[in-house]
Amino acid sequence: QQQVKQSPQSLIVQKGGISIINCAYENTAFDYFPWYQQFPGKGPALLIAIRPDVSEKKEGRFTISFNKSAKQFSLHIMDSQPGDSATYFCAASVMSGTASKLTFGTGTRLQVTL
Amino acid sequence: NAGVTQTPKFQVLKTGQSMTLQCAQDMNHNSMYWYRQDPGMGLRLIYYSASEGTTDKGEVPNGYNVSRLNKREFSLRLESAAPSQTSVYFCASRITRGENTEAFFGQGTRLTVV
Numbered sequence: 001q002q003q004v005k006q007s008p009q010s011l012i013v014q015k016g017g018i019s020i021i022n023c024a025y026e027n028t029a030f031d032y033f034p035w036y037q038q039f040p041g042k043g044p045a046l047l048i049a050i051r052p053d054v055s056e057k058k059e060g061r062f063t064i065s066f067n068k069s070a071k072q073f074s075l076h077i078m079d080s081q082p083g084d085s086a087t088y089f090c091a092a093s094v095m096s097g098t099a100s101k102l103t104f105g106t107g108t109r110l111q112v113t114l
Numbered sequence: 115n116a117g118v119t120q121t122p123k124f125q126v127l128k129t130g131q132s133m134t135l136q137c138a139q140d141m142n143h144n145s146m147y148w149y150r151q152d153p154g155m156g157l158r159l160i161y162y163s164a165s166e167g168t169t170d171k172g173e174v175p176n177g178y179n180v181s182r183l184n185k186r187e188f189s190l191r192l193e194s195a196a197p198s199q200t201s202v203y204f205c206a207s208r209i210t211r212g213e214n215t216e217a218f219f220g221q222g223t224r225l226t227v228v
Contacts, residue, residue: 032215034215036217042222043118043221044217049214049215049216102159102208106154
């Protein structure tokens with residue numbers, strides 16, 4: 001059972017365009033929603049994150065939009081650049097016992113073309 | 115500052131062989147995690163450890179065991195490797211600072227079971 005559903009699986013965007021990746025979750029106990037970026041041969045790295053009491057968070061060209069009632073959140077990459085080409089994972093976290101576990105989406109492979 | 119170090123980077127095993135994947139972090143984090151990454155499946159949690167001396171099962175623990183040797187080290191053992199365990203394995207440690215929590219990943223171990 002996939003608790004965090006991510007789409008699309010792959011995305012091609014022209015340089016300067018907007019990349020949009022969507023995620024939906026089922027568990028209303030999730031209280032933290034990060035996005036991770038992964039380059040080939042590397043481990044994922046935190047890009048940006050949001051708490052459910054906020055509807056939007058922006059850091060540079062990256063924005064998370066969060067819709068608590070719809071249980072959806074999305075990543076927007078403005079002015080997409082070739083260097084943004086990577087795999088992006090949304091995730092959600094809930095405290096379980098004494099540790100917080102991250103549940104990941106299935107990933108979106110983004111390619112930004114010239 | 116090395117962060118999270120995984121060894122080995124690559125490994126080929128025959129079905130039925132055993133091996134231990136090593137992970138060490140130098141950031142003094144309490145929580146550590148083992149994930150596997152498969153195409154189209156995202157990252158799935160195998161085991162995690164909230165603190166030294168404690169371990170808990172994640173989504174896909176069957177066929178694996180773990181040891182939290184001390185605060186720095188968290189190892190993953192395959193007792194009898196199977197082709198279904200062919201995957202890229204990531205170790206991570208995690209810290210929470212105020213409202214933000216961040217997982218730091220190693221570079222991964224690419225395991226092939228033939």
